[in-house]
Amino acid sequence: MQNGEIAAIFYQIADLLELQDVPFKPQAYRKAARQLESMSDDIEQVAKEGKLEEIPGVGKALAEKIQEYIRTGKIKHLEELKKKVPGNLDELLAVPGLGPKRAVILYRKLKVDSLEDLEKAASLGKIRNIEGFGEKSEQEILKGISLLRRGQERMLLGVALPIAREIAKKLQELDEVQKIEIGGSIRRRAETIGDIDLLITSTKPQKVMDFFTSMPEVERTLAKGDTKSSVLLGNGKQVDLRIVENKSFGAALQYFTGNKDHNVKLRTIAIKKGLKLSEYGLFRKNKLVAGKTEQEVYAALGMKYIEPEMRENQGEIELAIKGNLSKLIGYGDMKGDFQMHTKFSDGVNTIKEMAIAAKQLGYEYIAITDHSKSERIANGMDEKRLLQYVQEIRKAEKEVKGIRIFVSCEVSIKVDGSLDYSDDILKKLDIVSVSIHSGFKMPKETMTQRICSALQNKYVDIFNHPTGRYINLRDPYDFDFDKMVETSVKNKVHLEINASPERLDLKDSLIRRAKELGAKFTVSTDAHSINGLVAMELGVAMARRGWLEKKDVVNAHGLKELSKFFKHKNL
DNA sequence: GCCGTTTTCGGCCCGACTGTTTTCAGTCG
Numbered sequence: 070m071q072n073g074e075i076a077a078i079f080y081q082i083a084d085l086l087e088l089q090d091v092p093f094k095p096q097a098y099r100k101a102a103r104q105l106e107s108m109s110d111d112i113e114q115v116a117k118e119g120k121l122e123e124i125p126g127v128g129k130a131l132a133e134k135i136q137e138y139i140r141t142g143k144i145k146h147l148e149e150l151k152k153k154v155p156g157n158l159d160e161l162l163a164v165p166g167l168g169p170k171r172a173v174i175l176y177r178k179l180k181v182d183s184l185e186d187l188e189k190a191a192s193l194g195k196i197r198n199i200e201g202f203g204e205k206s207e208q209e210i211l212k213g214i215s216l217l218r219r220g221q222e223r224m225l226l227g228v229a230l231p232i233a234r235e236i237a238k239k240l241q242e243l244d245e246v247q248k249i250e251i252g253g254s255i256r257r258r259a260e261t262i263g264d265i266d267l268l269i270t271s272t273k274p275q276k277v278m279d280f281f282t283s284m285p286e287v288e289r290t291l292a293k294g295d296t297k298s299s300v301l302l303g304n305g306k307q308v309d310l311r312i313v314e315n316k317s318f319g320a321a322l323q324y325f326t327g328n329k330d331h332n333v334k335l336r337t338i339a340i341k342k343g344l345k346l347s348e349y350g351l352f353r354k355n356k357l358v359a360g361k362t363e364q365e366v367y368a369a370l371g372m373k374y375i376e377p378e379m380r381e382n383q384g385e386i387e388l389a390i391k392g393n394l395s396k397l398i399g400y401g402d403m404k405g406d407f408q409m410h411t412k413f414s415d416g417v418n419t420i421k422e423m424a425i426a427a428k429q430l431g432y433e434y435i436a437i438t439d440h441s442k443s444e445r446i447a448n449g450m451d452e453k454r455l456l457q458y459v460q461e462i463r464k465a466e467k468e469v470k471g472i473r474i475f476v477s478c479e480v481s482i483k484v485d486g487s488l489d490y491s492d493d494i495l496k497k498l499d500i501v502s503v504s505i506h507s508g509f510k511m512p513k514e515t516m517t518q519r520i521c522s523a524l525q526n527k528y529v530d531i532f533n534h535p536t537g538r539y540i541n542l543r544d545p546y547d548f549d550f551d552k553m554v555e556t557s558v559k560n561k562v563h564l565e566i567n568a569s570p571e572r573l574d575l576k577d578s579l580i581r582r583a584k585e586l587g588a589k590f591t592v593s594t595d596a597h598s599i600n601g602l603v604a605m606e607l608g609v610a611m612a613r614r615g616w617l618e619k620k621d622v623v624n625a626h627g628l629k630e631l632s633k634f635f636k637h638k639n640l
Numbered sequence: 641g642c643c644g645t646t647t648t649c650g651g652c653c654c655g656a657c658t659g660t661t662t663t664c665a666g667t668c669g
Contacts (some may be wrong), residue, residue, distance in 0.1 A: 093641070098641075125642095127641095128641060128642050129642095130642090165667090167666095168667050205660085206659065209658095266669090291657095292656085292668095297656055297657070309669080325669085327669085329669080333652095335653095340653085341645090345654090347655070
């Protein structure tokens with residue numbers, strides 16, 4: 070998929086245009102870029118079908134540029150813009166607090182055209198004397214640069230969510246705080262999080278702000294007002310706190326949940342109805358029409374309530390207006406977990422310990438999936454140990470009682486597409502799941518064949534972490550996604566949504582794509598200890614972001630219904 | 641550069657905070 074590459078170019082074009090003070094075009098480029106990043110279709114495919122201009126935010130000019138990139142691998146317009154803008158001036162826009170206007174002033178006055186130059190100029194005290202700047206802005210620029218270098222990467226959802234909950238809990242304990250909600254991309258359960266947004270109602274905002282800005286984990290206060298404050302934590306991450314009145318809480322929560330494009334569209338719809346939507350409510354003239362709850366706001370705009378995980382302007386608003394939104398799978402719907410490891414390979418707990426922990430979570434069943442023999446580094450099991458493992462699981466099931474424990478295995482797909490165990494071994498397992506663990510850098514064709522040939526083995530039930538990516542660390546291996554999904558549908562192989570925080574694989578857009586192609590899914594934690602089992606929440610979040618319903622997810626079904634999802638099996 | 645059941649031209653979401661200012665522009669979300 071070239072979606073991301075083209076989006077990156079559009080973002081850069083937007084920056085370069087902004088530096089030249091071109092109005093409106095930057096927003097247009099950015100809107101298109103965001104759309105490309107989050108859409109589920111392969112841009113090359115969309116282009117082939119001649120449907121580029123159907124993408125919201127893409128018109129004639131951008132469609133041509135996308136075509137140009139697919140054809141030539143570059144966009145001439147970008148090269149031309151680069152010639153007009155000196156050096157790496159666009160780097161400067163990444164410095165918090167420094168925008169296009171002042172970046173250009175710095176270039177004109179000091180010939181600063183890179184991050185390095187900027188840092189030098191600021192530390193030599195050259196910036197404070199320029200009109201429009203002062204000593205304070207010079208310091209802000211220096212801090213901004215070091216911040217940029219330190220914490221540029223977005224946090225994993227699995228990291229941000231507990232931090233946000235911890236801070237929210239502290240604030241909740243204050244007498245002055247009435248309602249509190251976590252907003253922003255965390256509430257939408259995006260896979261990575263830029264900063265943490267909190268929303269509060271309070272009668273004494275100043276006291277709350279005082280507490281907030283002086284919490285021990287706060288390293289620096291960026292802004293402090295009656296309704297809005299921002300702080301930086303020791304890990305370099307920003308937390309924004311907003312305080313509103315009770316009558317505006319729903320409108321504010323809606324607003325601060327986003328995403329941006331979803332909100333812009335809602336506001337446009339409001340305007341067409343003669344209304345005005347802001348974080349303070351939905352207004353007709355100056356009269357508040359709705360605002361206390363989100364439900365009220367969506368209803369007043371003439372649509373069904375939209376779950377936060379869907380708010381990405383990917384067609385959900387249109388569906389909500391027609392009343393055709395699907396009912397998303399719920400966080401409490403999971404009845405079991407199909408992937409976890411024990412001491413038999415690279416896990417830290419025993420089979421029994423995992424089973425007891427899973428039972429406490431209310432599950433009806435789990436599958437133990439220790440590694441197959443080629444995973445030597447993960448203590449993969451040879452055939453002899455595998456037999457011992459089977460017995461051990463059967464024994465644990467009798468001892469723990471009240472939870473079904475399936476004998477399964479995470480079987481590696483070898484480089485030639487064959488599996489790590491023979492069919493004679495595979496047929497002894499209750500459930501067979503397969504994974505790519507090596508040979509990631511194959512050409513697309515070969516990798517596609519390798520995967521598809523494994524999925525055609527008649528004993529295979531689940532394809533684990535199908536793209537192999539690690540968020541921020543490792544890109545997916547290159548393969549034909551649609552072909553893989555088609556093969557898995559044909560062979561009744563389910564696609565795993567791996568819930569471990571650093572994987573979240575499949576990701577949201579691919580889940581949607583796979584669902585369109587008829588796939589069924591499992592959501593599993595890949596836990597390597599009893600603590601890892603709680604990651605299920607993140608997997609369900611991804612399923613919801615992929616618009617899945619309960620019926621799409623195999624392990625949202627009880628033990629009794631399970632057999633119908635598996636081929637030739639009586640579970 | 642995009643978009644349209646008020647428009648194919650003339651709009652483009654709305655508001656808070658900060659620093660450098662004597663009333664506001666720039667930046668951010």
